[in-house]
Every structure is written in C-alpha cells, then in structure tokens.
Amino acid sequence: xxxxxxxxxxxxxxxxxxxxxxxxxxxxxxxxxxxVGIRKASIHHHFPSKVDLVRTLVERYREDAExxxxxxxxxxxDPLELLKAYAGxxxxxxxxxxxxxxxxxxxxxxxxxxxxxxxxxxxxxxxFLSAWLTSVxxxxxxxxxxxxxxxxxxxxxxFMASVHGAMLSARAYGTPEVFPAILAPTLQRLSPTVAQ
Amino acid sequence: xxxxxxxxxxxxxxxxxxxxxxxxxxxxxxxxxxxVGIRKASIHHHFPSKVDLVRTLVERYREDAExxxxxxxxxxxDPLELLKAYAGxxxxxxxxxxxxxxxxxxxxxxxxxxxxxxxxxxxxxxxFLSAWLTSVxxxxxxxxxxxxxxxxxxxxxxFMASVHGAMLSARAYGTPEVFPAILAPTLQRLSPTVAQ
DNA sequence: GACAGCCTCCCTACCAGAAGGTAGACAGGG
DNA sequence: CCCTGTCTACCTTCTGGTAGGGAGGCTGTC
Numbered sequence: 001x002x003x004x005x006x007x008x009x010x011x012x013x014x015x016x017x018x019x020x021x022x023x024x025x026x027x028x029x030x031x032x033x034x035x036v037g038i039r040k041a042s043i044h045h046h047f048p049s050k051v052d053l054v055r056t057l058v059e060r061y062r063e064d065a066e067x068x069x070x071x072x073x074x075x076x077x078d079p080l081e082l083l084k085a086y087a088g089x090x091x092x093x094x095x096x097x098x099x100x101x102x103x104x105x106x107x108x109x110x111x112x113x114x115x116x117x118x119x120x121x122x123x124x125x126x127x128f129l130s131a132w133l134t135s136v137x138x139x140x141x142x143x144x145x146x147x148x149x150x151x152x153x154x155x156x157x158x159f160m161a162s163v164h165g166a167m168l169s170a171r172a173y174g175t176p177e178v179f180p181a182i183l184a185p186t187l188q189r190l191s192p193t194v195a196q
Numbered sequence: 197x198x199x200x201x202x203x204x205x206x207x208x209x210x211x212x213x214x215x216x217x218x219x220x221x222x223x224x225x226x227x228x229x230x231x232v233g234i235r236k237a238s239i240h241h242h243f244p245s246k247v248d249l250v251r252t253l254v255e256r257y258r259e260d261a262e263x264x265x266x267x268x269x270x271x272x273x274d275p276l277e278l279l280k281a282y283a284g285x286x287x288x289x290x291x292x293x294x295x296x297x298x299x300x301x302x303x304x305x306x307x308x309x310x311x312x313x314x315x316x317x318x319x320x321x322x323x324f325l326s327a328w329l330t331s332v333x334x335x336x337x338x339x340x341x342x343x344x345x346x347x348x349x350x351x352x353x354x355f356m357a358s359v360h361g362a363m364l365s366a367r368a369y370g371t372p373e374v375f376p377a378i379l380a381p382t383l384q385r386l387s388p389t390v391a392q
Numbered sequence: 393g394a395c396a397g398c399c400t401c402c403c404t405a406c407c408a409g410a411a412g413g414t415a416g417a418c419a420g421g422g
Numbered sequence: 423c424c425c426t427g428t429c430t431a432c433c434t435t436c437t438g439g440t441a442g443g444g445a446g447g448c449t450g451t452c
Contacts, residue, residue: 168357
C-alpha cells in the first residue's frame with residue numbers, strides 16, 4: 001500500500017485535528033488509533049510518549065508556519081497585503097472548518113498545565129509570529145505602506161491578539177463570519193489610503 | 197468551624213482556579229479534593245457530576261459578571277472609562293496572578309469537546325459580554341464619548357477579541373505587562389479627545 | 393542464489409494508576 | 423427521626439505506557 005502519507009504523518013495530522021478541538025488533555029492515544037486505523041501500542045513506536053508526540057507536532061507546526069511565511073513573502077511584497085493574507089488564511093480555515101483554530105493559540109490557553117517541553121515550543125511559536133508581524137509592521141511604517149499609531153512591536157502584538165481573539169469568538173458563537181468582521185476594521189485602520 | 201465560605205463555594209473556587217490553568221479536562225475531582233481538604237466522594241454530594249459542577253461554575257461566573265457590570269455602571273458613566281475599567285480589571289487580575297485568565301475564554305477555546313450543557317453556558321457568557329460592550333459602544337457613539345470607526349456591534353466584538361487575545365499573549369509570554377500594552381492603543385484610538 | 397541477521401512496523405496482551413462515579417455507614421444538628 | 427455532610431470502600435472505564443512476538447523488507451556474506 002503505497003501511502004501518500006507515512007503513518008507518523010497520519011498520526012500527527014489526526015493529533016492536530018484532535019488537539020485543535022479539545023486541547024492537550026482532550027485527546028488520547030486511543031482516539032488517534034481509532035482515526036488512523038492502527039493499534040494504540042503502534043503509536044508508541046513512532047512517538048514513545050504523548051509529550052514526544054505533541055512536542056513534535058508543535059515543532060513541525062512552527063516550521064510549517066516559517067516556510068509558509070517565507071513563501072508568502074516571495075509572492076507578496078506589500079505589508080498590508082501580507083497582513084490581509086495572514087488574516088485571510090485563518091478566515092478560510094475557519095470558514096471551511098478544515099482547521100478552525102490555531103494549535104498554538106489553544107495550547108497557550110492551557111499553558112500553565114502543559115509539560116514544560118511543550119510549553120517551550122508554544123512560546124517559541126508566539127515569539128516567531130510576533131517577530132514576523134513586527135518586521136512587517138516596521139517595513140510598512142518605513143515605506144509608508146501602513147498607517148501605524150503605535151510602535152511596530154505594539155501594533156504587531158495587537159494585531160496578533162485580534163486574530164486570536166477573533167478566532168475564539170468565531171468558535172464561541174459558532175459563526176465563521178465573525179472572524180473577518182472583526183479583522184476588517186483593524187485592517188482598514190492600518191491601510192494608508194484612509195490615513196487622516 | 198464557622199467558615200466564611202461554604203464547602204460548595206470552596207469547591208467552586210478551587211475548580212475555577214484549576215480550570216483557569218488547564219481547562220475542562222485539565223483537572224479532576226481528586227485535584228479539588230486535595231485543595232479543599234475533603235474526600236473525592238464528598239464533592240459528589242454537592243455536585244453529582246463534573247458537568248454539574250462546571251455548569252454551575254460558569255453559570256455563577258456569568259451572574260457575577262452581570263452583577264459586576266451593573267455595579268460598575270452605577271459608579272462610572274463615561275463609556276470610555278467603562279471600557280478602561282473592564283480592561284483594567286483584567287490587567288489587575290493578570291498582574292497579581294490572582295485570576296490570570298477568563299474562565300469562559302478558556303472554555304470557549306475547547307468548545308467543540310465540551311459537554312453541550314457547558315458549551316451552552318459559555319456561549320451565553322459571550323453573548324452577555326458582547327451585548328454589554330455593544331451597549332457601551334452605542335451610547336459612546338451617540339454621546340460622542342467614543343470615537344468609533346465601525347458599527348458599535350463590530351467595535352464591541354473587536355474590543356472583546358483584543359482583550360481575549362491580549363490575555364492569551366500575556367499567558368504565552370509569561371509577561372503580564374503585555375496585556376495593558378496591547379490594550380492601550382485600542383483605548384487610545386477609541387478616545388474622542390484624539391479624534392481626527 | 394541462498395540464507396542469516398537485522399531493522400522497521402505493527403500486533404496482542406498486559407499493567408498500574410487515575411478518571412468519574414456509587415453504596416452505604418456514621419456523626420451531628422434541627 | 424430525618425436531613426445534611428462527610429467518610430471509607432469499592433466499581434468501571436479510560437489513561438499513558440510496556441513486553442514481547444511476528445511479518446516483511448533490506449543487506450551482507452558464503
């Protein structure tokens with residue numbers, strides 16, 4: 001059976017889906033086994049412990065994000081369009097219910113109860129995302145492509161918080177359209193064309 | 197032993213602390229028993245099932261919030277000051293680590309995995325908070341006390357999302373000061389004194 | 393080419409502990 | 423006498439994790 005995905009990839013994928021819906025303590029090896037069609041014990045062959053599994057998952061998640069951002073910056077130069085692309089990515093994920101929540105945002109919420117190795121990876125993701133958004137804000141400010149009212153770092157943090165909060169609201173209300181509705185004014189405000 | 201708090205209040209309080217740090221599946225009856233100094237079975241006397249316990253907790257949480265908001269509106273009239281008071285409340289809670297996260301924000305993140313009765317209560321909290329913030333925005337807009345750039349409803353949702361996202365970031369970074377730093381520009385922007 | 397050895401991957405069977413929850417007894421107060 | 427609140431003791435199910443074995447594929451050596 002020439003699978004397109006390796007078993008360990010399938011395990012990671014189903015773990016991601018499960019963790020996205022219920023957090024670190026919201027899924028078990030048995031759940032994954034059920035989805036992947038494998039026995040519980042076999043998962044331990046790929047990931048000795050649950051901590052290994054989730055640490056790998058978050059690690060990979062950040063790497064994917066780094067690659068995604070790098071690819072995006074190849075295609076898109078305009079800072080505002082970059083921010084729109086980032087927000088749009090999540091709008092789509094929420095809309096089609098494929099990946100309705102950021103793994104790291106969810107894990108961050110239960111950070112105090114997380115094994116330290118995983119907590120570290122989650123923090124690393126936040127640092128990465130914040131650094132990227134800050135760089136976008138900085139460049140936008142320099143080039144006059146963004147209309148900032150605070151320091152780039154603060155604008156970046158505020159933007160990230162809006163995205164995460166909007167994700168949460170979309171989930172709470174069960175209505176995907178609330179996400180773009182929340183982000184729209186923020187993006188509008190950052191647009192240089194409507195500067196005062 | 198004339199306790200100030202009844203046992204069931206103590207159970208609810210410790211459940212709240214525990215749930216705040218690790219979510220619905222992040223704590224057990226045994227954990228509560230350890231904190232309160234009671235046996236596991238005794239908790240079932242007060243709350244037959246875990247669902248009962250958490251549903252009551254969230255119910256009470258919303259009632260407290262409703263009372264708190266009502267009391268606040270007695271003291272404070274100015275809409276901007278109301279928003280500042282709300283943000284300030286959380287800034288304090290995060291700062292002194294007493295209640296570093298909103299129970300409902302945390303539960304909302306794991307909403308798909310929550311028992312429906314609890315999910316319903318969480319949604320009710322979001323609706324309440326949104327309704328209140330919308331009413332504040334509406335009045336602020338009417339009275340010229342707030343500088344809105346979108347419809348009151350949208351501004352309210354965006355503000356709530358900022359607060360929740362900022363909470364998450366403060367937790368992720370482990371630095372409380374990030375919360376007020378994120379909220380400051382948002383409040384600044386809403387201030388009528390710096391209107392364009 | 394044959395075969396031994398090893399490695400990968402998955403299996404069954406099991407384990408100890410923790411999960412939520414129940415049954416029933418006992419103490420104290422109204 | 424009953425009601426409230428707590429206890430001990432126990433149950434079932436699920437939890438992450440282990441032990442050991444078997445099938446299949448690759449490789450090195452004769």
